[in-house]
Amino acid sequence: MKALVLTGLKQLEVQDYDKPEVKPNEVLIHTAWAGICGTDKALYGGLPGSADAVPPIVLGHENSGVVAAVGSEVENFKVGDRVSVDPNIYCHKCQYCRSSRPELCEHLDAVGVTRDGGFEEYFTAPEEVVYHIPDNVSLEAAAVIEPISCAEHGVDLLETHPYQKALIIGDGFEGQLIAQILKSRGVHEVTLAGSNDDKLENNKKHFGFKTINNVKHPEEVKADSYDIVVEAVGLPQTQEQAVEAAARGGQVLMFGVGNPDSTFKVNTYKVFQKQLKIQGTFINPYTFEDSIALLQSGAVDPLPLISHVLDFDHVEDFVSGKLKGVSKAIVKVAGEEA
Numbered sequence: 206m207k208a209l210v211l212t213g214l215k216q217l218e219v220q221d222y223d224k225p226e227v228k229p230n231e232v233l234i235h236t237a238w239a240g241i242c243g244t245d246k247a248l249y250g251g252l253p254g255s256a257d258a259v260p261p262i263v264l265g266h267e268n269s270g271v272v273a274a275v276g277s278e279v280e281n282f283k284v285g286d287r288v289s290v291d292p293n294i295y296c297h298k299c300q301y302c303r304s305s306r307p308e309l310c311e312h313l314d315a316v317g318v319t320r321d322g323g324f325e326e327y328f329t330a331p332e333e334v335v336y337h338i339p340d341n342v343s344l345e346a347a348a349v350i351e352p353i354s355c356a357e358h359g360v361d362l363l364e365t366h367p368y369q370k371a372l373i374i375g376d377g378f379e380g381q382l383i384a385q386i387l388k389s390r391g392v393h394e395v396t397l398a399g400s401n402d403d404k405l406e407n408n409k410k411h412f413g414f415k416t417i418n419n420v421k422h423p424e425e426v427k428a429d430s431y432d433i434v435v436e437a438v439g440l441p442q443t444q445e446q447a448v449e450a451a452a453r454g455g456q457v458l459m460f461g462v463g464n465p466d467s468t469f470k471v472n473t474y475k476v477f478q479k480q481l482k483i484q485g486t487f488i489n490p491y492t493f494e495d496s497i498a499l500l501q502s503g504a505v506d507p508l509p510l511i512s513h514v515l516d517f518d519h520v521e522d523f524v525s526g527k528l529k530g531v532s533k534a535i536v537k538v539a540g541e542e543a
């Protein structure tokens with residue numbers, strides 16, 4: 206079978222691999238689609254994702270497919286089931302796992318990061334991280350449950366109310382999903398501040414969000430004005446802008462991942478005076494079920510946000526940064542026919 210292997214720093218190669226064997230607790234999945242994101246860019250460039258990727262490794266932490274075989278101990282899946290995999294495998298033994306904060310696990314393993322993921326025709330995952338997909342959700346949409354579930358976890362850390370006004374800074378896939386999730390929670394006014402007119406127009410058209418081009422017209426983001434501000438870029442200037450834009454009593458969600466060495470300035474008097482909550486968020490602990498429900502009900506629709514469908518030969522164009530203007534790229538492995 207074909208596998209797209211990260212063989213070293215900035216080296217991706219299509220190789221012929223044997224189909225993996227299932228261990229007793231594992232499910233073998235015939236890959237339909239695999240999403241591709243900034244984490245894959247980081248891993249390709251030798252930076253850590255949620256954990257370190259050690260080559261040779263097959264990336265693909267966002268994925269969907271159809272069960273092709275099950276191990277002897279697997280109880281809840283059978284051949285032919287449509288599934289998606291939560292990449293995070295928690296140890297269930299460390300102090301964080303044992304105090305209901307598994308996302309902070311000290312021994313995190315991840316499909317597509319520390320073990321082979323969806324950039325190959327067949328991959329395996331332990332039953333505990335495999336999820337069933339409802340009939341009315343396409344395998345294409347199911348391939349992006351992981352990024353939806355990260356957005357869902359971030360929003361879970363906020364207190365949401367209908368009266369609130371929310372600002373999302375960053376029109377990447379995550380910022381666009383967070384906007385939809387906040388709307389699904391009843392937040393009455395959602396503004397997306399991005400840097401790409403096409404993405405902003407698309408969101409206005411499909412989801413009715415207010416939009417601001419934050420690069421051309423940053424003055425349209427008013428200071429002290431938003432009850433919820435989500436920073437989904439990861440740059441010091443947008444992190445500072447997020448704190449500035451928060452209203453009194455505001456909550457600031459720092460969703461974007463900064464460079465490991467970067468810092469931003471905070472006016473601590475404003476944090477005091479506005480009684481701000483500034484919240485970090487890390488990955489997606491047990492938010493797959495909620496994300497699947499959001500897809501099933503139509504409250505979140507990722508399909509209008511998918512701008513590029515790639516094959517294995519073109520994944521490098523994305524991870525190397527050659528491909529511009531991407532809203533969301535996914536890799537077609539077997540597609541809906543998996």
Ligand SMILES: NC(=O)c1ccc[n+]([C@@H]2O[C@H](COP(=O)([O-])OP(=O)(O)OC[C@H]3O[C@@H](n4cnc5c(N)ncnc54)[C@H](O)[C@@H]3O)[C@@H](O)[C@H]2O)c1
Binds near residue numbers: 376400461489531
């Ligand atoms: N907290 C988590 O668990 C988690 C999970 C996934 C991704 N992330 C992080 O969230 C961030 C967003 O992820 P993504 O997949 O959407 O990435 P992305 O690269 O697709 O999106 C970033 C977006 O920010 C826009 N942008 C750049 N400068 C801007 C500015 N000044 N104002 C407004 N928008 C600007 C870019 O045009 C782009 O659309 C990244 O930093 C990513 O690493 C965090």
Ligand SMILES: [Zn+2]
Binds near residue numbers: 241243244267352
């Ligand atoms: Zn991802």
Ligand SMILES: [Zn+2]
Binds near residue numbers: 303
């Ligand atoms: Zn743990």
